[in-house]
Amino acid sequence: MKTIAVIGLGNRGGVYCSYFKTDEKVKIVSVLDVSADALKEAREKYGVEEKNLFSDEEEFFKEKRADVALIATLDRLHYRQTMKALSLGYDVILEKPVSPSYEECKKIADAAKAAGKKVIVCHNLRYTPFYMTMKILLSEGAIGDVVSFEQAENVGFGHYMCSFVRGKWKSSEETSPIILQKCCHDLDIIYWMIGKKCVKLSSFGSLGFYRAEHAPENAAVKCVDCVYKDCPYNAKYFYLKSPESLCVPYGFDKSEENIVKYLSDDDNPYGKCVFKSDNDVSDRQTVNMLFEGGITATLLMHGFANATHRITKIYGTKGVMYGSLEKGVITVETYDGKKYEKDVNKSIKGVSHSGGDERLSRDVAEYLDGGRKAIGISFVEDSVYSHKLAFSAEESKLTGKEIYPGDNL
Ligand SMILES: NC(=O)c1ccc[n+]([C@@H]2O[C@H](COP(=O)([O-])OP(=O)(O)OC[C@H]3O[C@@H](n4cnc5c(N)ncnc54)[C@H](O)[C@@H]3O)[C@@H](O)[C@H]2O)c1
Missing domain, CATH: 3.40.50.720 (NAD(P)-binding Rossmann-like Domain)
Known part of the structure; x- marks a missing residue:
């Protein structure tokens, strides 16, 4: 122990x-x-x-x-x-x-x-039954050699505005750019699955929507005071409908009265108009990558999905594999006409991050206690390389240049 x-x-x-x-x-x-x-x-x-x-x-x-x-x-x-x-x-x-x-x-x-x-x-996506099954299928040659990889990180607008407009990760300076903060998981999954180094990449993105010029006329700074009461971004409207999304201290009473009081506090960023917040992280970004062996990969991230969902599609020399992490079903189609599905929902334990958080906790505890090393376990050297892809993407986005991440850390 x-x-x-x-x-x-x-x-x-x-x-x-x-x-x-x-x-x-x-x-x-x-x-x-x-x-x-x-x-x-x-x-x-x-x-x-x-x-x-x-x-x-x-x-x-x-x-x-x-x-x-x-x-x-x-x-x-x-x-x-x-x-x-x-x-x-x-x-x-x-x-x-x-x-x-x-x-x-x-x-x-x-x-x-x-x-x-x-x-x-803590790259918890690696531990989800969904990505673990994809990794095993790839290593068994289910679709032959990987040729191209498509990853979409569709961030739900509710999650985006709570975390990246009003919340803890709204400022690159205070925490980190979204391509590192949110997409280091996606870049890690791409790198882990492909198992090769990235030769070059380019990236585009910006904060296009959650800006002052998009605020409706006469919109208030604090949503509780705003005339646009059922604006989908209105904090009062949103958090009374989804109190579970509200970031509050341990033991906070989430009654309607208390939530309104909390959002009325001038110092509380969660009560602010999304167009008048002091956020600066991108609300859309793409990364275009070339890996060793000529393998290509793309990552799409944006904050405009109805609900957060990741979609992964991997094309190989013998077939294609795809699915949505949240649906938990992987479809494999091979070029000899076969098609089958792997439903991983039965293996999902714990609600957070599609089972990834519970599996990570159990696997890491077992490993540190001298037990088996699960395939998902990610040591810092590997993570730093996949982080390097995020740093490179941000550099490319800001400079407009292609970046050559190289083999080493
Ligand atoms: N793996 C994932 O999917 C995932 C998801 C969300 C966040 N994160 C990461 O997890 C980390 C924590 O995020 P969170 O949402 O739990 O934040 P949080 O604000 O809920 O928790 C941070 C805790 O640190 C405490 N703290 C602040 N200063 C401290 C100090 N000097 N010493 C000790 N404790 C201090 C705070 O009081 C708070 O309890 C971040 O780095 C974030 O990027 C990872």
């Missing part, structure tokens, strides 16, 4: 902890979080002893508190906290992105190697 110290018990930290709590291979023994609500949750939900709860980072890192550090703070803290954890001899489970700075990503990979420690990056 391995002990875990959690650094950042917010949304993501809480998801993993909810699975670790029922896994005998791991035990949550310590938590560092600056939020009193998070420490309350650690005490009440996970039974962490008072003496092992920390709000002060310096105090927490004075000594090693567990075998493994789960780092699930926001992006810009990952580098500092991972380097401290590695220097104390922790193995690390690290939320993506590794860091919004490519140089820092590389330094983390180097430090892990030098310390002889594992840094496992």
Whole structure:
């Protein structure tokens, strides 16, 4: 059994902890979080002893508190906290992105190697029955050799506006550009499935819609004050219909009255007009890639889907394989006229990320406890390479140039 110290018990930290709590291979023994609500949750939900709860980072890192550090703070803290954890001899489970700075990503990979420690990056899509089955089918030669790969990350407009217009990832400067933040998963899936390095890429994208010039006439800054009461983007209209989408602290009372009060607060970004927010990340972006062996791949991302869904289509020398992650059905058609489906829905456990979060938690716990290494497990070197594709895409988008990512980190 391995002990875990959690650094950042917010949304993501809480998801993993909810699975670790029922896994005998791991035990949550310590938590560092600056939020009193998070420490309350650690005490009440996970039974962490008072003496092992920390709000002060310096105090927490004075000594090693567990075998493994789960780092699930926001992006810009990952580098500092991972380097401290590695220097104390922790193995690390690290939320993506590794860091919004490519140089820092590389330094983390180097430090892990030098310390002889594992840094496992939370690429939860790899653990979904959908992508795991696709990976196995490919390795069995179900469609021959891969020729071309098509990945679409259709972000639901509700999710886009909550996270990327009003929410935690609205600013590239504060967190990271969306092509890294959201699509590092897609780029990782493309790289993992193809299994080769990217020779060159180009990317286009922009923030085209969620801008001041698209605000309707006389729209208010705060949606509770706005005359456009049933505008689909109106925060009050939207969150009263979908309170589960509202980002609130542990124990928040989601009654109608309390939600309206919360959205009325001048300092609350979730109550703001989507055309008057201080967001800057792209609401559409494409990446066009050439991999070794002449394999081509495209990634499409946009924030205008009715509901979030990913679609993957892989063309090979003997057939084609395709499906939607959320539907959980993979269709294989081969050029000898055969067609069959793999329905992975029965293998999906846990609701979040199409079963990826639960599988990741179980597989990582098993591996760190000395057990089997599941095929999805992604160490930092691999993740940093797929992150490199995201950094390259952002560079191409901004400069208009083709980028040559190369073989190395
Ligand atoms: N794998 C995925 O699919 C996925 C999905 C969403 C987010 N993420 C990533 O997960 C990470 C966390 O996102 P989240 O939505 O859980 O954020 P969050 O804001 O819900 O959680 C972050 C937690 O860190 C705490 N914190 C802030 N400063 C701290 C500090 N100095 N020391 C310790 N704790 C501190 C906050 O109080 C909060 O509890 C981000 O890097 C994000 O990119 C991954």
